[in-house]
Amino acid sequence: MQTATESERKYDVPAGFALPPLSGAGGVSASGEPATHELDATYFDTEDLRLARNKRTLRRRTGGTDAGWHLKTPGEGSSRTEYRLPLTGDDAVPAELVAEVRTIVRTRPLRPVATLRTRRVETPLCDADGRTLALIAQDEVDAETGNGQQRWQEIEVELVDGGPELLDAVEGLLRAAGATPAAGPSKLARALGDRLRAPQPGKAPKTDPVLGYAREQRDAIEAHDAAVRAGDADGVHKMRVGTRRLRSTLKTFKSSFDPERAEFLKDELKWLADCLGDVRDGQVLQHKLAAASEGFPDVAARIREKLEADVSRGRQALVEALNSDRYLALLDAMDALIDEARPDAGNAPRRVRKVLHRADALLDTAVGDGVDAELHDARKKYKQARYAVEVFAPAAGKPGKKLVSALTSLQDVLGAHQDSVVARELLRDVARTAPDAFEYGVLYARQERIGEETFHELPAVIKSSRRGKLRRWLG
Template identity: 45%
Template sequence: MPHLEVERKYDVEPDFVLPDLSSVPGAASVDEPVEHELDATYYDTDELHLSRHGVTLRRRTGGHDAGWHLKRPAGAGGAPEHHGARTELRAPLDEGERAEPAEPPASFADELRALTRGHPLRPVAGIRTRRLDRVLRSDSGRALAEVSDDHVTAHTYGDTVTTSEWREVEVELVEGSADLLDAAERLLLDAGARPAAFGSKLARTLDLRRAGATRTGRPAGRTRSGPGSDEERAWSAVATYIADQRDAIITLDPGVRHGDPEAVHKLRVACRRLRSTLRTFRPFLDRARTDPLGVELRWLAGELGLLRDSQVQAERLRAAIEAEPTELVIGPVERRIGDHFATEAGQARQRVAEALDSPRYSALLDSLDALVEATAGQEAAAAELRKRARKALRRVDRRLDRAAALSTRPAATPSVIPPLPGVVRDRTTALHEARKAAKRARYAAEALTAVGGKDARRLVKDLKRLQTVLGAHQDSVVARQTLREVGVRAHLDHENAFTYGLLHAREQAAAERVLADLPAVERTIRRKKARRWLG
């Protein structure tokens, strides 16, 4: 299981005097210092793919946690004290020790494939640390935090070798709170420490060789509602949103490879968010770059969609069969439907695996890195960005109006839901188009929450409700199509198809019930109050 590392780092002068840590509020005692000699070799590609994304991979001897360590940014969200936190995976030293130099464990190499993209990992830096650890404890003896006073000597590998020395202090939470971290920080800053200029020892070491060895292309700061002009905050919010989705794809990649259904879903959503954002804010982007990228994102989302849809429908119909009285389930219904989805999901998993191992996927990730770098330094008028979001919202209105104008009589389940070439002739398709428009408007509002604040967040919530209602309806459409196809095959094999028809009818009734919530959701979205932040 990954370990969550929550720590803060400080630069100090060589003659820095560590203050009395027992004066930190909440700390009842401080252990005597324990000295460790740590020797670490850091691995990366020649292009520093890991370092540029804030990821470190090392083999370290000495200390209480000797072994292989893989550290990655923990990501956005979570508790405030987890801002800047990293997740850490560990493996024993004997993994990968047969090669010289030692090779990283295969499990770690698999975790990093979305970053290495076929490039080999090799040693890029060596860091030796003389560490004095002090543990802060509570009244009951619980370890609250560990304060490490590090004297560091580092050198790079490669054609040009550079060496540097410095001293730094780390405070890592064990069972303490964010308040304790804040209190320790005040004490250290008052004593002359400074917030560290680099997020890790490796970042500091590699900066001596190649400037910018930090997270690829991210905007200078995460924009929420902080200082800066409206224009600065608006575009920075969009650029950060794009970078967040790129990071999500890379972070979720291992989970998809391991078959985690939730990772499949979230990675697909990240692709959709990116593609939608590129379309909504197209006038402010380089279309020579973003149009081909949109095609590739659609390809990847499509491959993931085959697997995700199969997983969702399999669970939906399994639950529907279980809910029926035994006497109404006639014939091998559950087995036949299970076999249908097992075959479908197996083929879809194979396609996803081939996609993630393909040069096309690596090229897509490279293009996303380039996009993030290109958008980080751009500017755009906040009013124009709002205008694009407003346009996306009006598209939702038109799609909903079209659905309402069509007959309320349920149309026959189509074999394929067509796109919107011009005139939509049935309500089912119109509702599906309204759902897609709602997603696009929601993602536009998400990207601009830094300037829209509370009103924007409320609109996002309302659009999500609309998306949920329309999504439940669409799930029923797909379920009915599956039931019809499997039921026909059962009939042709001389099985009783009664249960398939029964389930089909129940799905149709469920679809109409869920649409009963649609008018209220529509009224919420159409309120002027919900849109006032858009101008």
């Protein structure tokens, strides 16, 4: 499967629109010979248009210079990523492209939703050396959907070897000639019209902060699916954070969600978070111990070998999990629970105070006892508390923002302490089969020292997180 990044702009134009002279725009020296193409594209989506609603288009197109199956997904900024496969003998969507959108469509079938026939006149815009900087296409579109037919004209300008400044320069000339930026993101969106804009059952807008926060985490989990499958470490981290935040929200604000469904989803989110953690925890240890074991090359090699094997096994299990029916059921369960949730603003702030006070109590006991496991439990409770505070912090303004920051700093110290605990456990494990345990003992002592140092940092960050002016807005 081929992939490409496209950067283009679309414009609506009136019937009979004529291209203005474009020489001199952004380095354009001349226009090449126009070429005419007859394009015939069938677009596929689910019955409820899940792909289009998530700014993705999937089509089978004949004609032109790039006939084939095309999947377009959002890229960075205004760019889009296009996945391409050659035409097959039938109209069945290729399995490779189905896999790319499985998180969105789940088990729903993909079927034709629109047919677009386009007469395209494409002109290259070239520099003084004859290099093609961009392609400008004049399209006459005939679209057919279940709601009837539409006809319109539009202009597309797609970069080839030119830079973004070329798009700006060409746009100025097009707009001066009567073109306007396209009202929709794609031809398909225009063809679907009101059907795409219509609200979906159970998805009416909600302003409740708890439900808004829950939706954000649901969207984050889905958004990072592709990055996780590609092996991106940051994607693994962010998806894991999304699962933790959503699970924490279900625990803290119980009255907003159906109890039975919430309990099921909490268990499934824990399963997913554990799968992600089997990869992420090893990656974090790799980074920390690589620096800590500098000067001990043999030890560093053994640690690296073990952690790379652990991460590799974890990644394989994670991909299997993401390809499972269980994962798809989890995604459906998230949608159902969040879309049917009910606002409960009256009890929500009280629940935030309760979980925060509970975290304070656990940490006070843990510090007094000096027990690593108790400190870890307090850290997890503070995560729940911080996520709960995040729900209402935007409305609280500066105090809310500062409380989130203070709780994050406290968690960072507790996290560094726990990392030293886990590192010591790993060093003990690897040292059992090492020919010489002395160097492991040196590294172990260093991690013990880190644990002691972070423990002594706690009083200051605890005090900072409990300042009255940071918490007063919680009541």
